[in-house]
Amino acid sequence: MSDVRAPTILEEGEDIVIERVDRWTLHKWCLITSVCTVFVYGTAGLVCAVLTFFRAWPGADVMYVADYDLLVLLTLASSILLLTFLVGLSGTLLNSRPLLAIYALLLWPALFSLLAIGYPSYKRYSFSLDRKLSRAWSEWYTPLGRLVIQDALECCGFANALHEAVPSARCYPRTPLPGCKGPLWRFERETLATVWSTVFALIPLHIVNIFVALLCANHVTRTFGKGIMPKRYRLNADDVRADAEVLMRAMGALRPVARPGFARAPSSAVFREDKTHYDRGVDMARWDARSKASSHSSSSSSSRARYR
The missing domain is CATH 1.10.287 (Helix Hairpins)
Structure with missing residues (x-):
């Protein structure tokens, strides 16, 4: 809500209050723009996570098995961002400084949740990805997970068809399909690079949103504070x-x-004020x-x- 001024006009002996809506302040425009950017990348992250969980794009099966922890963190971070957006939008439209204070506070957990996605994905991408995939294939992936990766990447086994392969209609000892080590390594390199580069590109924008919230939350209107008289100046009984x-x-x-009397009595019989004796x-x-x-x-x- 914007600032409202109420000039009073006297008309026919009564007070008529006319409300005139002022324009938004510059701080309020900056704040609403910042809140909308939080909504944009929060919604984008949640849509990507939901599409991956529902296997709606090619390679979603592989990411669901190989990077399940990153999917969970992405869903959590997107939910925090959308909650932060709702609080910030409500505080901006209602000119509520307490809600805007909560919004500025929620931006910090959202920042930490973004870092929790970017750092593990960068670390997994940069340090011995081939060894990590080999260990994950041997120790962490279930037979069903290996089968899903084999069907999605059209491969059999890890190094070859005889190396910890899950038998299927297309995966058997004499199959012409290659091992999954190369396709899985290339897929993980591309996916993890996309994840950590996108998240780290959003970090500066999120820090800017934090500064905008801290600088503009107290100037959402032209009124200092809540416009309520301090308690020490209020009247008591x-x-x-x-x-x-x-x-x-x-x-x-x-x-x-003493009320002066009438100079002469009125001639009308209906209105006889001379009867009121003082x-x-x-x-x-x-x-x-x-x-x-x-x-x-x-x-x-x-x-x-x-x-x-």
């Missing part, structure tokens, strides 16, 4: 009671102003009695407070 006593003492020393002596006596009673009650209350 004791202050109202003391002000009332002061007013009663001041009003007790005053005399009412008895100045009776009203003055009533006013003096009320003033004495109020002063007596205030003095008695003060004396009780002293004795207490």
Whole structure:
């Protein structure tokens, strides 16, 4: 929501409030742009993870078996980013500084989740990928996982058809299919390079989003703070009671102003204001009695407070 100013116009004896919507501040535009970028790469990561889990692109079977941990981390990071986007969008549109503070705080777990994807993928890509794949084929992959890789890459066994192969209709000892070591190594090199380069390219943008959230969250409107009077300056019951006593003492020393009578009686029989009789002596006596009673009650209350 944007800033709202409410000028008051007097018309026909009544107050009419007209609301005029101001333009968004520059800080608010920067903040909404930053929040939208978080939505873009959070949604992109979640879509890639879902498409991989549902085997919707060629090679998704291989990545599901060989890089399952990265898929889980990608899903978690994308979920955190989308949650951060929802909090940031709500805080920006509602001009809520507490929500924007939570948004700025959630950007840090999102940053760590992105680093948790980029660093393992870069480490796996750069240091002895062939040995890691050999050990994973022997110790970590299940027979079903090996069979999935063999069918997806059209290979048999790891080094050859006699090296820890899973028999199938196309994989048998005398098959002409090559081993999976070469195709799997090339696939992993290409996939891991895409993953860590994309994630590390997003890190500077995410850091910029963190700085934008920290700098612009408190200036989402032109009003400093929440526009609420601080608690120390608010009236309480004791202050109202003391002000009332002061007013009663001041009003007790005053005399009412006598209303002047009519110069001439109106001729209309419907509106006869001359019937309203103003008895100045009776009203003055009533006013003096009320003033004495109020002063007596205030003095008695003060004396009780002293004795207490």
